[in-house]
Amino acid sequence: MRNLLVRIGLVVLVTLAPAAVRADDYTITIKDHRFTPEELKVPANNRVLITVINDDATPEEFESKAMKVEKVIPGKSKSVVRIGPLKPGHYSFVGEFHEATAKGVVIAE
Amino acid sequence: MLGALIIVFREVLEAGLIVGIVMAATRGVFGRGRWINIGIGAGALGAGLVAAFAGVISQAFEGSGQELFNASVLGLAVVMLMWHNAWMARHGREIAAEMQSIGTAVSEGAKPLTALAIVVGLAVLREGSEVVLFLYGIMASGTSAPSLLLGGVLGIAAGAAFTALTYLGLLAIPNRYIFSVTSWLIALLAAGMAAQSAQFLNNGGMLVVLDRTVWDTSWLLSEGGLFGRMLHTLIGYTERPTELQLIVYIGTLFAMFLLMRLARYSPRERVGV
Numbered sequence: 001m002r003n004l005l006v007r008i009g010l011v012v013l014v015t016l017a018p019a020a021v022r023a024d025d026y027t028i029t030i031k032d033h034r035f036t037p038e039e040l041k042v043p044a045n046n047r048v049l050i051t052v053i054n055d056d057a058t059p060e061e062f063e064s065k066a067m068k069v070e071k072v073i074p075g076k077s078k079s080v081v082r083i084g085p086l087k088p089g090h091y092s093f094v095g096e097f098h099e100a101t102a103k104g105v106v107i108a109e
Numbered sequence: 110m111l112g113a114l115i116i117v118f119r120e121v122l123e124a125g126l127i128v129g130i131v132m133a134a135t136r137g138v139f140g141r142g143r144w145i146n147i148g149i150g151a152g153a154l155g156a157g158l159v160a161a162f163a164g165v166i167s168q169a170f171e172g173s174g175q176e177l178f179n180a181s182v183l184g185l186a187v188v189m190l191m192w193h194n195a196w197m198a199r200h201g202r203e204i205a206a207e208m209q210s211i212g213t214a215v216s217e218g219a220k221p222l223t224a225l226a227i228v229v230g231l232a233v234l235r236e237g238s239e240v241v242l243f244l245y246g247i248m249a250s251g252t253s254a255p256s257l258l259l260g261g262v263l264g265i266a267a268g269a270a271f272t273a274l275t276y277l278g279l280l281a282i283p284n285r286y287i288f289s290v291t292s293w294l295i296a297l298l299a300a301g302m303a304a305q306s307a308q309f310l311n312n313g314g315m316l317v318v319l320d321r322t323v324w325d326t327s328w329l330l331s332e333g334g335l336f337g338r339m340l341h342t343l344i345g346y347t348e349r350p351t352e353l354q355l356i357v358y359i360g361t362l363f364a365m366f367l368l369m370r371l372a373r374y375s376p377r378e379r380v381g382v
Contacts, residue, residue: 047317047320057249057250058245058246058249059163059242059243059245059246060246061239061242061243065327065331065333065337066327066348066349068308068312068347068349068351069312071175071176071312072167072175072239072242073167074163074164074167075246075249077164077167077168079172080172080173081312082311082312082313082314084320085320085321087322096116096239097116097242097243097246099112099116100112
């Protein structure tokens with residue numbers, strides 16, 4: 001039991017450290033309440049960092065139930081969104097504050 | 110206008126469900142109206158502050174400030190809900206008995222009121238800050254602002270009405286059962302919040318373990334729909350839970366019931382006082 005706890009502790013420590021700085025970056029830009037690109041291909045079964053740049057003056061919320069992400073991106077700023085590991089498939093996302101136009105999909109393959 | 114109404118309603122609804130449950134859980138406790146109002150007021154004030162400093166929070170902790178903030182808010186709410194349930198496990202029966210015999214307010218219970226007022230405040234803070242940001246965006250972008258703003262105001266009203274409905278629905282439960290029902294509701298609420306908190310830590314890159322998806326029930330019930338969202342708030346429904354979320358969910362439920370059991374079998378009660 002104690003051994004197991006120590007091992008879990010180690011796993012947590014080891015995974016904590018490098019997770020913050022992984023470089024396989026992708027970028028999505030918000031402009032006029034639309035995403036560019038609207039379709040983003042990422043490798044399946046991997047953790048992926050997406051830099052979301054909001055070029056609009058108003059805040060937007062990058063939201064995807066499928067990818068379990070909700071993050072407010074203030075106007076004229078950028079934030080990093082971490083997703084995955086995703087099984088192969090289509091994962092839709094929206095800008096919650098402008099759902100009519102701000103739509104996109106991540107394709108894991 | 111309808112779009113704005115729906116967005117605001119969704120956020121207010123999530124906070125409203127929690128407020129409704131808290132109000133039912135404190136039914137008959139003296140002074141609870143004041144505490145709940147303090148919670149809502151402080152939460153609304155906090156929501157404005159969070160929205161105003163959204164940029165600062167976002168950039169903090171190497172860009173993971175928002176995730177850390179959300180995880181902490183949820184984590185604190187979970188602790189408060191546990192405290193409340195443990196306290197209720199110890200004193201609930203006395204209060205229920207007193208309510209039945211006198212049929213009026215009970216003066217005891219100042220302790221869990223602070224805990225639940227904090228829960229209400231945190232719920233309003235979290236959902237409210239999104240409403241503030243959204244409405245700010247509307248006002249800043251000009252053009253169709255008045256009609257959108259009207260939608261937002263109507264959304265708040267509709268959300269408040271829904272809160273009242275939740276509360277009235279729970280009021281229909283007989284006095285005898287109310288505390289066990291609300292204890293269950295609060296336990297599930299807390300488990301869902303804890304799992305959500307863990308997911309925020311994962312999103313922030315602070316807890317990157319056990320992140321494989323266990324199942325996918327999005328074909329059955331979408332988390333984005335109204336019913337899915339309500340279940341998400343109430344019992345933590347997640348269409349694609351990760352291993353971590355499941356473990357935290359079950360662990361929180363387990364901890365909650367253990368705590369309630371411990372509280373119930375207090376030495377005080379064994380003596381029969």
